Amino acid sequence: xxxxxxxTDFGEKDHFAGATKGAIxxxxxxxxxxxxxxxxxxxxxxxxxYIIQNAYRSFPKGTIHIIGIDSEINPDNKHIxxxxxxxxxxxxxxxxxxxxxxxxxxEKIVEINIHDKIQTSFPVLDVFVKVACHIARGGTLEVxxxxxxxxxxxxxxxxxxxxxxxxxIGSVIYVDNYGxxxxxxxxxxxxxxxxxxxxxxxxxxxxxxxxxxxxxxIVNFDIPEDKRxxxxxxxxxxxxxxxxEIAVYKSNSNTVGSASTLMGLKLMDTVSVNFIKNTxxxxxxxxxxxxxxxxx
Amino acid sequence: xxxxxxxTDFGEKDHFAGATKGAIxxxxxxxxxxxxxxxxxxxxxxxxxYIIQNAYRSFPKGTIHIIGIDSEINPDNKHIxxxxxxxxxxxxxxxxxxxxxxxxxxEKIVEINIHDKIQTSFPVLDVFVKVACHIARGGTLEVxxxxxxxxxxxxxxxxxxxxxxxxxIGSVIYVDNYGxxxxxxxxxxxxxxxxxxxxxxxxxxxxxxxxxxxxxxIVNFDIPEDKRxxxxxxxxxxxxxxxxEIAVYKSNSNTVGSASTLMGLKLMDTVSVNFIKNTxxxxxxxxxxxxxxxxx
Amino acid sequence: xxxxxxxTDFGEKDHFAGATKGAIxxxxxxxxxxxxxxxxxxxxxxxxxYIIQNAYRSFPKGTIHIIGIDSEINPDNKHIxxxxxxxxxxxxxxxxxxxxxxxxxxEKIVEINIHDKIQTSFPVLDVFVKVACHIARGGTLEVxxxxxxxxxxxxxxxxxxxxxxxxxIGSVIYVDNYGxxxxxxxxxxxxxxxxxxxxxxxxxxxxxxxxxxxxxxIVNFDIPEDKRxxxxxxxxxxxxxxxxEIAVYKSNSNTVGSASTLMGLKLMDTVSVNFIKNTxxxxxxxxxxxxxxxxx
Numbered sequence: 018x019x020x021x022x023x024x025t026d027f028g029e030k031d032h033f034a035g036a037t038k039g040a041i042x043x044x045x046x047x048x049x050x051x052x053x054x055x056x057x058x059x060x061x062x063x064x065x066x067y068i069i070q071n072a073y074r075s076f077p078k079g080t081i082h083i084i085g086i087d088s089e090i091n092p093d094n095k096h097i098x099x100x101x102x103x104x105x106x107x108x109x110x111x112x113x114x115x116x117x118x119x120x121x122x123x124e125k126i127v128e129i130n131i132h133d134k135i136q137t138s139f140p141v142l143d144v145f146v147k148v149a150c151h152i153a154r155g156g157t158l159e160v161x162x163x164x165x166x167x168x169x170x171x172x173x174x175x176x177x178x179x180x181x182x183x184x185x186i187g188s189v190i191y192v193d194n195y196g197x198x199x200x201x202x203x204x205x206x207x208x209x210x211x212x213x214x215x216x217x218x219x220x221x222x223x224x225x226x227x228x229x230x231x232x233x234x235i236v237n238f239d240i241p242e243d244k245r246x247x248x249x250x251x252x253x254x255x256x257x258x259x260x261x262e263i264a265v266y267k268s269n270s271n272t273v274g275s276a277s278t279l280m281g282l283k284l285m286d287t288v289s290v291n292f293i294k295n296t297x298x299x300x301x302x303x304x305x306x307x308x309x310x311x312x313x
Numbered sequence: 314x315x316x317x318x319x320x321t322d323f324g325e326k327d328h329f330a331g332a333t334k335g336a337i338x339x340x341x342x343x344x345x346x347x348x349x350x351x352x353x354x355x356x357x358x359x360x361x362x363y364i365i366q367n368a369y370r371s372f373p374k375g376t377i378h379i380i381g382i383d384s385e386i387n388p389d390n391k392h393i394x395x396x397x398x399x400x401x402x403x404x405x406x407x408x409x410x411x412x413x414x415x416x417x418x419x420e421k422i423v424e425i426n427i428h429d430k431i432q433t434s435f436p437v438l439d440v441f442v443k444v445a446c447h448i449a450r451g452g453t454l455e456v457x458x459x460x461x462x463x464x465x466x467x468x469x470x471x472x473x474x475x476x477x478x479x480x481x482i483g484s485v486i487y488v489d490n491y492g493x494x495x496x497x498x499x500x501x502x503x504x505x506x507x508x509x510x511x512x513x514x515x516x517x518x519x520x521x522x523x524x525x526x527x528x529x530x531i532v533n534f535d536i537p538e539d540k541r542x543x544x545x546x547x548x549x550x551x552x553x554x555x556x557x558e559i560a561v562y563k564s565n566s567n568t569v570g571s572a573s574t575l576m577g578l579k580l581m582d583t584v585s586v587n588f589i590k591n592t593x594x595x596x597x598x599x600x601x602x603x604x605x606x607x608x609x
Numbered sequence: 610x611x612x613x614x615x616x617t618d619f620g621e622k623d624h625f626a627g628a629t630k631g632a633i634x635x636x637x638x639x640x641x642x643x644x645x646x647x648x649x650x651x652x653x654x655x656x657x658x659y660i661i662q663n664a665y666r667s668f669p670k671g672t673i674h675i676i677g678i679d680s681e682i683n684p685d686n687k688h689i690x691x692x693x694x695x696x697x698x699x700x701x702x703x704x705x706x707x708x709x710x711x712x713x714x715x716e717k718i719v720e721i722n723i724h725d726k727i728q729t730s731f732p733v734l735d736v737f738v739k740v741a742c743h744i745a746r747g748g749t750l751e752v753x754x755x756x757x758x759x760x761x762x763x764x765x766x767x768x769x770x771x772x773x774x775x776x777x778i779g780s781v782i783y784v785d786n787y788g789x790x791x792x793x794x795x796x797x798x799x800x801x802x803x804x805x806x807x808x809x810x811x812x813x814x815x816x817x818x819x820x821x822x823x824x825x826x827i828v829n830f831d832i833p834e835d836k837r838x839x840x841x842x843x844x845x846x847x848x849x850x851x852x853x854e855i856a857v858y859k860s861n862s863n864t865v866g867s868a869s870t871l872m873g874l875k876l877m878d879t880v881s882v883n884f885i886k887n888t889x890x891x892x893x894x895x896x897x898x899x900x901x902x903x904x905x
Contacts, residue, residue: 020631022627027490028489029325029621030352030489030490031350031364032364032365032367032368033490035348035368036368039316039318039369039372042316043372046314049634049638051631052626053624053627054622056621057622058565058567059491059563059565059566067624068622071628072631075630075631075734076634089527089528089529091529091532137553138550138551138553193620194619194623194625194651195651230730231681233686236683238685257734258624268651268652324786325621325646328645329786330644331616331643331644331645331664331667332663334643335614335643335666335669336667338669339669342610354861354863355786383859387825433849434847435849438667438849
């Protein structure tokens, strides 16, 4: 039984997501449909790219992912289907897949060419569902499209690094439900540049010298619970997707505040990492932990 | 395997939708439940009517639609079940179904009369689920209700047209996730009045002389992409449900703006179409396209 | 076929809920997954406790409930699994279960101890899913944890009652999608203290002398519909979960207003009930209905 996932900017209120599911069940009564998100900001391609990249891997091989963001077909915006990491993705060729593809090469890409048979002002319903059901029935991509080699890129997928490798300049690519601020700096990239050096992370006027592995690593559990004041403190972690994230402990934008509200960080803002040549290479065993002097 | 859909104003946070699904699975472990929307504005019947009308058609024949808006039973608000277009609908008799029924006559309507057995302050859970499961098991409507002939209407379902058929006066019935503004003027009605004439659509102080078939028809793709300034431009389309919609290209209320935010259009606002007697009937082949002079 | 439900503060936008579902289907392709809520306010344990308590009972016996709120493991926050009322619950030991446990004693509680095998910064995905799938396959709690006797309590689960039993002092534990304000005063507790006496309920400067069984009991249906002015009137009901709730008839925070917006009531605010010794015990047959003098 195939799984079809949906990632769209349809929102939670309108009929679009419901209608799409109805169309899928009309073709394939036994498929499983899973909502990944319908709350991507309208036409926000980097957000959709971040969400699908972090969600798809948990699904079984063979899962079919429909991504409905800015999917109206026109001369600049063709429809594509990809096979990548043994998953299938159906979307517009507008950059959504470039974040995943920068890490894993697609096994196959086709430009969908079944539009001569379909007049549509609702391409997710009329085109993407058709393609998804075709794949779910075991059909090949070549039947619904012509092979192409490249997809359209988006900017800011990869952080900038200076020539003498003392600085990474990244940017904020996502702000999550907790107001935590996620950068495009991945753990593997960070560590490959760091090579054991101390560092300072700067986001606006906030500085951090340590990256934690989980949020509560900021807490000193030797202090009794009622004497601690950790809620609302800023910290940096590698999050569960291995992205460098500027966070606030027990963050809530409406109560204690969040990295987004307290530090004023927003999409596309710059986050930089400056590496410091260690005078004595004395901490080779602690690549990420230096003296504890977090900001806030 | 039957499908039961849910359209409610329960919101995304409360336990109501989850509890309803639990009650359905308790009766019918193998049914499919599909959320259409739980974000209808509280007690907003026209919104619910628009959503269910546009969603239901994508589902297979025989699908059972629970609509939980203003469903507390009282002397003025009875519960009904309808068979229409080979689908089943269960809701309060408060006008929700009058938009669909204005286009397609119901095959059967019953007023649900199983309440003597059910004490409830949660009618969707206690009554509508019972009725839905009864239908899903193949039961007839007559067993759970007594046949009636009419349902309660809502206002503003059908636009007004003047006597000499030179003007349609419609109203805004829905504002979607993109801030696009949807009127009660359907394509078939518009075209039956238009009869090839030129026209001017007015919404507040904005005027439009053309209706597009899709959003990106406003773009001139001969201009290089970096020289175009189409995002945020206003336009009129017949949307995927064939309603006349005042839209903004790549609309996002939080960034480029939307028809709702930029033009100040909201629910129940008037949108009028004035038809112009063509001096020479020169464009019979282009019923919807006149000279390009869209507003904004 | 087992059912696994999800109640989290992941929000509607992020990939967390989708990824969790993918991980479940990767282990158990035939399980049913039901979203109860992903819109619990971040780290808000009383909200989650209220939602799961009111939702779980509708599900079939044997259902497995994952509750992902403040679930990062640390010395003060262990993971637990409970069997209670023939349902299974998996969560952090942070008080979420104490509201349900104050009414129904758990059949079994274990502290989950499979973390030696799992490095995680996403415990719902990595730990709770593993435990849920273990239970869904028929595994016992003892295999994934060590039995414990107590769980961590939360405050404000039970209202205060004075020594001579003339006053209940409760507090607001939840504000629902309609802006209705729910207290921790349950019907059975209220009636056991009331013993037929008249009473006055106070919330800020608003007073109520009656508790209704449903919202539209406030309406006098003998008055013609167009002469009634009930929308926006305040009232008190025992809601579908049998909690004392301060409500507004046909409430909508954005239009007619809600108990929350009109009366300024919010989480943790005090709601008190003062019982009045009846001079003549003349209404023994009407335990909840006294003279009609509701506020607003």
